[in-house]
Structure formats: structure tokens, C-alpha cells
Amino acid sequence: QVQLVESGGGLVQTGGSLRLSCAASGRTFSSSAVAWFRQAPGKEREFVAARGWSGGSTLYADSVKGRFTLSRDNAKNTVYLQMNSLKPEDTAVYYCAAKENTAVVMATAEVYFDSWGQGTQVTVSS
Numbered sequence: 001q002v003q004l005v006e007s008g009g010g011l012v013q014t015g016g017s018l019r020l021s022c023a024a025s026g027r028t029f030s031s032s033a034v035a036w037f038r039q040a041p042g043k044e045r046e047f048v049a050a051r052g053w054s055g056g057s058t059l060y061a062d063s064v065k066g067r068f069t070l071s072r073d074n075a076k077n078t079v080y081l082q083m084n085s086l087k088p089e090d091t092a093v094y095y096c097a098a099k100e101n102t103a104v105v106m107a108t109a110e111v112y113f114d115s116w117g118q119g120t121q122v123t124v125s126s
Contacts, residue, residue: 009120022096033102
């Protein structure tokens with residue numbers, strides 16, 4: 001399995017930006033699909049964005065399209081989530097996830113991904 005560690009969370013005002021990082025270890029990272037999920041207080045964890053290792057299209061939740069960008073640097077074994085125009089409703093714990101040997105992401109459900117990080121808190125103040 002791939003081991004994942006998120007960082008970059010924090011407190012930001014409405015309209016601000018943050019970039020989350022997810023550092024991965026494991027030989028299979030470069031052939032893994034990667035994703036970001038989030039969980040707000042009192043709510044279920046929800047899909048944010050995902051991308052296969054082949055570099056094809058990236059999937060985004062409708063709520064973040066045009067504001068968030070997922071990118072990956074296989075040379076650094078790192079995945080990023082650039083978050084712009086942040087809103088209070090983006091407040092959540094953000095989790096990085098991976099699925100080994102996956103060129104193209106075929107699903108966005110939690111169970112599709114087999115490795116998870118511990119999460120990083122993002123708080124957007126109004």
C-alpha cells in the first residue's frame with residue numbers, strides 16, 4: 001500500500017487560498033490514482049477531486065469545479081490540491097487517498113480507494 005501524509009491546512013478568510021500537499025511513500029505511487037476527499041463536522045466524507053496516474057482528465061465535485069485544482073508531481077511523490085476562492089462551506093478535514101495500479105479513475109466512492117492519509121483541517125472564516 002501507499003502511505004500518505006497530508007499538510008498545508010489552516011485558517012483562511014473567505015475568498016482566500018490554500019494549497020494542500022500529500023506526501024506519498026511506496027514504490028507504487030507513480031502508478032496509483034490519487035484523490036482528495038473532505039469531511040465537514042456532522043457530515044459524511046465526500047469526494048472532492050481525483051486523477052489517475054496516466055495524466056488524463058481530472059474529476060471534480062461540482063461544488064469545487066473552477067476553484068480547486070488537483071495536481072501531482074511523481075518525481076516528488078506528492079499530490080497537491082490548490083484551493084482558491086474559498087468559502088465557509090469548504091471548512092472540513094481534507095483527506096488524501098490513493099488506489100494502486102490505476103491509470104484512469106472509474107469511481108469516486110470512498111471504497112474505491114485503498115490508502116488514506118490522516119487528514120488536515122481547513123477552516124474558512126466568514
